[in-house]
Amino acid sequence: MTKPLASRRFLLTRPAKQAEHLAELLTEQGAVPLRAPMIAIAPSGAPELLTAVLARLEDFDLAVFVSPTALDEVAAKVVSWPAELTVAVVGPASQARAQELGMRDVISPEARFDSEGLLEHPLLQQMAGRRVVLFRGNGGRELLADTLLARGATVEVVEAYRRLPPELGREQVAALLADGCDGVIVTSSEAAQNLFALCDEVLAGQLRQTRFFASHPAIAETVRQFGVSEVVGTRTGDAGIVASLREYFSAPAPAPTAVPAASADAGKPAPLHAPVAGARPQGQWRWIVTAVVLAVLVSLAIVHYQRQMLRAELGSRFNELERRQQMLSAGEQRDGGRMSQLDAQLESINHHIEELRAQQVDLQSLYGAIAGDQEETLLADAELTLSLASQQLQLTGNVGASLAALYRLDERLAGHDKPRLMPLRRALAKDIDSLKRVPWVDYVGLSNKLDTLAGSVDRLPLVVDAKTPEDQAASEAAPRTGFWGELGRALGALVEIRRIDQPDPVLLAPEQSLYLREHVKLRLLNARLALLQRDEPTFRHDLVAADAELRKHFDIRAKPVIATLTTLRELQSAQPAQVLPSLADSLNAARDARRKASREDSK
Known part of the structure; x- marks a missing residue:
């Protein structure tokens, strides 16, 4: 089976990465792709804004991508696309690419594959209250954003990449066309404009005599403006373009017009002397x-x-x-009446237009006032948040809560791209770094340990209640039986002989034992209160006093007492008192930004 595109040469003007798949399809058909990218793709000019928006994709209801390049650039920076976030693209190729990148809910136009076709989708008709993020390159039409705004949506436009002029020059393009070209494939108006912009008059004339294949009527119209003699429309997508090329070059050529054969006598020369008729008779002249x-x-x-x-x-x-003429006169009279009516209607329409313009001016002023109020509210909230975070930091020393408040405030400020907010964001970043460098002290864990120790004091054995290993072994020996055994046990219950190695009296009445345990509890609770107040001297003093009481009046050979003393030593190594940074720089920056906004609003 013959291939209609075999050995045919096609100039590809797509960006280099986008042209790879189309070049592969042409090569499979036997064609020769001539790569001449007329648009260079560069990273976004505002990468920090793109990163900030990608970090909060869960806040949006719809993500719109205007090109496959935008899809590739965003997918390279997103680890996992949110499953509940709907994606809208403008063509089947972009839809397939989005699904390859793990985006599940993808919508695209059904017939017209452009921005107008996407806006006709049923799911984009009721947009009131929905949050939309629009990923595109630099520049471009505002049709999508303006229409979605008019339908009630909240739209954030994000630059995902930049389109730059081509890196090729006139010589490279001329070298590609030197061996002939069967067609130039253009998929964007900007590529066609860049192609003719780098050509001189000779090369431009050669291109005007070359066949162009355009994937959209608007692109075809742009190409015709440069004087191209033949522009052929194609389907969208790489497969559609190749199919259109096959159909075009498979069509039979018009049959040549048959040239009529010359007569047999046409090539013979005329005789040099024609025979002369003989003279007519004289009588025939009268009849003539x-x-x-x-x-x-x-x-x-x-x-x-x-x-x-x-x-x-x-x-x-x-x-x-x-x-x-009479009918025209009557018609002119009727038209005159109609013209009068049209003039009246036109005057009424002009009046309505003036009213609409006045309303537009009022709405613009109202929008400006609302936008100013929003910024004033944002700055007031920022000042209040910083003030509360500073007070909490100084009073309670809760570094984690202050850091969380500063992070939330920075995320809110990132959504407002205003120059006057940049000093405040820089001050916030500086204070966040300062808080990150503060050593972490687990005040909650230390407090819980002190509470646990205070609760276990009632179960710790005193020295007076303790027994030596010898006494314990004697008590566990074989019990004595009989009368004398019963008598010995009765006397042992009345009198107990024990060796005491400490000089202080340790025989405590039950009431004194209760007061002793409560005293140790108060020492531990005072240490907990000093910990929460960041009073390190009092904290250490109470811990040392509790340790001394335990060693003096409690059985230090018992396992619970040993565990309690070990925990007290660990608590003594903690350093609750820290020098915490101040948030004065961020608070002053917020106040300065609020004063500047108030002065500008008053002007």
């Missing part, structure tokens, strides 16, 4: 003159008849013209 006179008379009669007929025709046409 009579025939000529009769012919002249008949001709005069015919001419007279034709003149009469012409006059009658002219008269009827003249009457018809008069009738039509």
Whole structure:
């Protein structure tokens, strides 16, 4: 089976990355793709804004991509696309690319693959209250954003990449066309404009005589403006373009017009001397003159008849013209009345237009006032948030809560691209770095440990209640039986002999034991209160006092007492008192921005 595109050469003007798949399809058909990217793709000019928007994709209801390049640039920076975020694209190729990148809910036009077709989608008709993010290149039409705004949506336009002039020059393009070109494939008006912009008059003339294949009527119209003689429309998408090329070059060429064969005698030369007829007799001249006179008379009669007929025709046409003139006069009168009505309607329409313009001016002023109020509210909230965070930091030392408040405030400010907010954001970043450098102290964990120790004091054995290993072994020996055994146990319950190694009296009444345990609890609770107040001397003093009481009056050989003393030593190594940074720079920056906004609004 023959390939209609075999050995045909096509100039590709797409960006280099987008042209790869189309070049592969042409190569499979036997064609020779000539890569001449007329648009260079560069990263976004505002990468921090793009990163900030991608970090909060969950805040949006719809993400719109105007090109496959925007899809690729965003997908390279997003680890996982939110499953509930709907994606809208302008063509089937972009839809397939979005699904390849893991975007599940993707919508696209059904018939017209451009911005107008996307806006006709049923899901984009009711947009009131919906939040939309629009990813595109630099520049471009504002049709999508303006229409979605008019339908009630909140739209954020983000520059995902930049389109730059081509890196090729006139010599490279001329070298590609030197061996012939069967067609130039253009998929954007900007590529066609860049192509003719780098050409001189000779190369431009060569391109005008070359066949162009355009994937959209608007692109075809742009190409025709440069004087191209033949522009052929194609389907959209790489597969559609190749299919259109196959259909075009598979069509049979028009059959050549048959040239009639020359007659057999056409090539023969005419004789040099024609035979001369013999002289007529003298009597025949009279009949010839009579025939000529009769012919002249008949001709005069015919001419007279034709003149009469012409006059009658002219008269009827003249009457018809008069009738039509009368009808036109009546029509002019009717049109005059209609024109008066149209003039009145036009005047009324002009009056309505003036009213609409006045309303537009009022709405613009109202929008400006609302926007100013929003910024004033944002700055007031920022000042209040910083003030509360500073007070909480100084009073309670809660670094984590202050950091969370500063992060939330920075995210809110990132959504407002205003120059006057930049000093405030820089001050916020500086204070966030300062808070990050503060050593982390687990006040909650330390407080819980002190509470646990205070609760376990009632279960710790005192020295007076403790027994030596010898006593314990004697008590666990075989019990004595009989009368004497019962008597010995009765006397042992009345009298107990124990060795005490400490000089202080340790025999405590039950009431004194209760007061001793409560005293140790108060020491631990005072240490907890000092910890929360960041009072390091009092904290350490109470811990040392509790440790001394435990060692003096409690059985330090018992496992619970040993565990309590170990926990007290760990608590003594903590440093609750820290020098915390101040948020004065951010607070002053917020106040300065608010004063500047107030002065500008008053002007």
